[in-house]
Amino acid sequence: MKQTVKQTAKHAVKTGPAGYACAAGVLLLAGLAGSLPATAADAGTGLELTATAVQKACDITLTPASAFPLGDLASGDLTDKGVARGQGAGGVTLKLSNCGLKDASTTPGVTLSGSHPAAGADKDYLFAGSSESGQAQGYWVVVTPLAGAATFNTTDFIGDGGAVWTGKKGESGAGAQVTLYPGVTCNDSCNTATPGPLSVPLTFTFAYK
Incomplete structure (x- = not known):
């Protein structure tokens, strides 16, 4: 007896967990005569891909790069809460x-931090x-x-944790850029302040919020 086997291939496209398109093939065999032995179907092995997308923070460049010398400052320039630069x-x-x-849901910004008196x-x-x-x-x-004339106005100063740029x-x-103007003050201790070297570390931190 002559036997003819007809093969038909069907393909369906589905989307996997990570949003990638994958092809699932189905092969149908139809015999006009006789029968084919039954075989166990392969259930397949699944793979779920997971990842976390993180928004990269900007690099901060300071000019001057690491040290900002204010030079020698005369204490007389600091009377009456003055500020010397x-x-x-x-x-x-x-x-x-x-x-x-x-990212439409976040706002970029830079903050300033450093040690300060809390008494x-x-x-x-x-x-x-x-x-x-x-x-x-x-x-x-x-x-x-x-910029300009340095006066002691607390509303003009950036505090610890304050915004440098938003x-x-x-x-x-x-590409954002801002210029800051540091100065030295004796606040309300000008009559009792002790002269000497002064080194104050400041930290600038970028974040999306």
Whole structure:
């Protein structure tokens, strides 16, 4: 007896867990005569792919890069809560680069942090140096985004945890640039301040919020 076997291939496309298209093939065999032995179907082996997409933070570049010398400051320039800027009057430039992709739900920003006195009223805009013997005591560093004449106006200073720069929602922050102007003040301790070297570390942190 002559036997003819007809083969028909059907393909369906479905989407896997990670959004990739995969092809599932179905092969139908139809015999006009006779019968084919039954075989167990292969249930297949599944693979679920998982990952977490993280928005890359921008790189921060400071100019000058690591140290910002204010030079020698005369205590007489600091009376009546004055602020002296010395040779650092040109400011520190902060620039963002190598940022992540835009996200419509987040806002890019840079904040400032450092040590500050917490006795009495918390003056978070006064950044302190070392309290060791031989170091300047009663002098602090203040940071403002305003150029021009340096006056002691607390609303012009950036405090610990304060915003240095805030972008628009949905932006990546790439190319953003801001100039800050540090200065030295004796606040309300000008009559009792002790002169000496003053070194104050500040930290700038970028984040999407």
